[in-house]
Amino acid sequence: MFIKQLSVFLENNPGTLRAMTELLGRGGVDMLALSIADTQSFGIVRTIINSSQIDDAMTLLRENGYIAKVNRVICAAVPDRPMGLSELLAVIEESKLSVEYMYSFLRAAKPGTAHMILRLDDGKKAEEVFEEHRIKMLSQEDVDKM
Amino acid sequence: MSGKKHLIYNPEKECMSRDEMHAWQSAKLAETVRREYENVPMYRARMDAKGVKPEDIRTVEDLKYLPFMEKTDLRDYYPFDLLASPRSEIVRIHGSSGTTGKPIVSGYTRNDVDVWSEMMARTLTAAGCTKDDVVQVAYGFGLFTGGFGAYQGADKIGAMVVPMSSGNTQRQIMMMQDLGATMLCCTPSYATYLGETIREMGLAPGKDIKLKAGCFGAEPWSEAMRVRIEELLGIDACDIYGLTELGGPGVAFNCLEKDGMHINEDHVIAEIIDPATGEQLPYGEKGELVFTSITKTGMPMLRYRTHDICSLTDKPCACGRSTIRMSRITGRTDDMLIIRGVNVFPSQIETVLVKTQGVAPHYMLVVDRVNNSDTLEVQVEMTEEMFSDTVGQIENVRRYITEQIKSVVGISAKVTLNAPKSMPRSEGKAKRIIDNRKL
Secondary structure, eight states, X not given: OOEEEEEEEEESSTTHHHHHHXXXXXXXXXXXXXXXXXXXXXXEEXXXXXXXXXXXXXXXXXXXXXXXXXXXXXXXXXXXXXXHHHHHHHXXXXXXXXXXXXXXXXXXXXTTEEEEEEEESOHHXXXXXXXXXXXXXXXXXXXXXX | OOOOOOOOSOHHHHTOOHHHHHHHHHHHHHHHHHHHHHHOHHHHHHHHXXXXXXXXXXXXXXXXXXXXXXXXXXXXXXTTTTOSSOGGGEEEEEEEEOSSSSEEEEEEEHHHHHHHHHHHHHXXXXXXXXXXXXXXXXSOXXXXXXXXXXXXXXXXXXXXXXXXXXXXXXXHHHHHHHHTOOEEEEOHHHHHHHHHHHHHTTOOBTTTBOOOEEEEOSSOOOHHHHHHHHHXXXXXXXXXXXXXXXXXXXXXXXXXXXXXXXXXXXXXXEEEEOTXXXXXXXXXXXEEEEEEESSOOSSOOSSEEEEEEEOEEOOOOTXXXXXXXXXXOOEESSOOEEETTEEEOHHHHHHHHHHHHSSOOOEEEEEEEETTEEEEEEEEEOOTTTOOSSHHHHHHHHHHHHHHHHHHHSSOOEEEEEOTTOSOOOSSSOOOEEEOOOO
């Protein structure tokens, strides 16, 4: 089960992140989760937004000269307690999957549960492994309700 | 008059009267044109198209009837279709970067290697080299003509050659001290770097370092840089000019007057043309430098357009040579850059980007000189094709572009990925180059 993620390319310069988030903010886009990958010269902003807003957000970004893409990631629910995350990672490690990146939701859908966004090197296999280990994955519908 | 002691390697040729030179050039030109017409189908076709026959070319004045040759010809007829001698007569290949992915190459007969050695022997002699000298060659040895050219010239003089090739500065300086090198051949930027390193090491030119002169070329430099090199190393710094298509370095050289470069006119004929019309311009006027080889037999170039801008003078020189001189190169008629002695065309970078990305992204070349070494930064605007949500994949694209540039152009560039629309757009010819080098 996958959900949609929006990624945006930014130059690593002062003000670029502010300008981009302001553009989306003024367009009424609500970010549910956010991560920034940065290198010396550029950054990638990854965000989860309500799927009904993705097309509008993409149009808005493109019209303003941004390079952006939509791709699929897994959203896994993990117990919000010590060891919750490491137990998930142990499953990933045992299955010989590797994490390309990972970040968490800005808000919890229900108390006691944390939601992690994961991009693994083999998404299809990851889905099977998570199902097998009964790790709850959120659907796009679940996310849109958050 | 500088009061300098001038040495001349071949006074018979270098000091011949203008009338003698005219007669010699006319005879050699006619000979070369006939050879080219009979052996190179491409040039024969070009002459036929202009209605020019070999017998029409009798004197230097007839040169203007001949069609031009261009660097693109060396690419289009790569590698051997411009040979004017049988392939079995070719004893050497040298090359440099072309305008796109492929290098250009030139084939040398035994005669051509000898001609080139003679030109470099004259060049080194003009800078004061004799058989008693120790010549350290810090030009690269390879397809690039610098290393071999300097070696051959010094060898012909009978000097002691130290073929160090480029790089490894500490070792260069150690050998320079141990062997007592008196002459240095390398790029002017490397000469500056060697000089600065020698000073930092606390070595004293004249005492620890015995250098007296150097022949520097393969990249553009200025009078200010000459003064700096001469101060740092305590030497006479002489400029040399050449290009692979004409044999290599030694086509023209400074004598110790350092007032323009003497052209080896018994081997090449120089013209200055208006780059727009192709018309010849008189001595003293600035224009595009065009050369015709008149003694090469392997791959002689006729009216080869160098795209270098300079002027010529036939004013007598205090050194006693009667040959005309060319000024420093003040610019290019095309967008070629010379970076660390390597010819770089923006079109080469564009070829790499199109090949790796499938589209031509906007890009900018930023050239600078840091610690006397040229740097090239290639700024590429991000496209949707290149973009990914993972840093690893974007870094892979960047690394791949870097490797391709290295393999196609032959130099290491720093590739940066920039925001879309961050490069200036123009209606006409896009501005692709920012050259921050202060020469």
